Amino acid sequence: MYHARPGGRRFRPAVRRLGAGMSLAGALAGGGLLVPVLRWVGELDQRWFALGAYTALCVLLGAVSRPVAAPLVGLGGWLFFDGFAVHRYAAVSLAGHADEVPLLLFAGAALLASLPAALPRRRVRVEVLRLADRPAGEGC
Numbered sequence: 001m002y003h004a005r006p007g008g009r010r011f012r013p014a015v016r017r018l019g020a021g022m023s024l025a026g027a028l029a030g031g032g033l034l035v036p037v038l039r040w041v042g043e044l045d046q047r048w049f050a051l052g053a054y055t056a057l058c059v060l061l062g063a064v065s066r067p068v069a070a071p072l073v074g075l076g077g078w079l080f081f082d083g084f085a086v087h088r089y090a091a092v093s094l095a096g097h098a099d100e101v102p103l104l105l106f107a108g109a110a111l112l113a114s115l116p117a118a119l120p121r122r123r124v125r126v127e128v129l130r131l132a133d134r135p136a137g138e139g140c
Contacts, residue, residue, distance in 0.1 A: 017117050023061060023069035027076025030057045035084045050085040051102060054078075055109050062110030067118045074107025081106070 018026065034053055035044065043049040058077045062070055081102055083090045093099070 017114075018061075018065045018069065020066070020069040020072050023065040024072040024076050026061050026065075027058070027073045028079070030061065031077055031080030035080055038085070044085055046086045050081065051105075054081045054085075054102075055105060058106040058110040059113045062113030063117075065110065065114050067111060067114045070111035070114055071107050073110040074103060074105075077106040077110075078103040 031054065034057060038044040038050055038053060041049075043053075054077045058073050061073045061077075065073060078099075079092060082094075082099060083092045086099070086102075087093060
């Protein structure tokens, strides 16, 4: 399926965004694949590198997902970040504000990346007729 913007001559493929379920599956699969990569690099601990890698994963998934799926993408990224980078050996725990900040960061990054897809593609162009511009004697 292709579409063209009003006034444009180029046809572009219509981009379909991932739903909430597929976005969560992508976040879980991507988070699972990112764990051995971070271990191989030597950055699988609670440092800025692991936090940045999971934030980048959420941004990439948010760019191809609908805005409704942003909390699930953030949750999927947080599960693997908290389970393997913060608490070793897949021990997930929500211990106050320290664990809420990465969760909100991941969900916010996915939401900000998905917002341009929510903007309307077409603008309605309206022409305003002014009565002062009409010549005298022409209808009401």
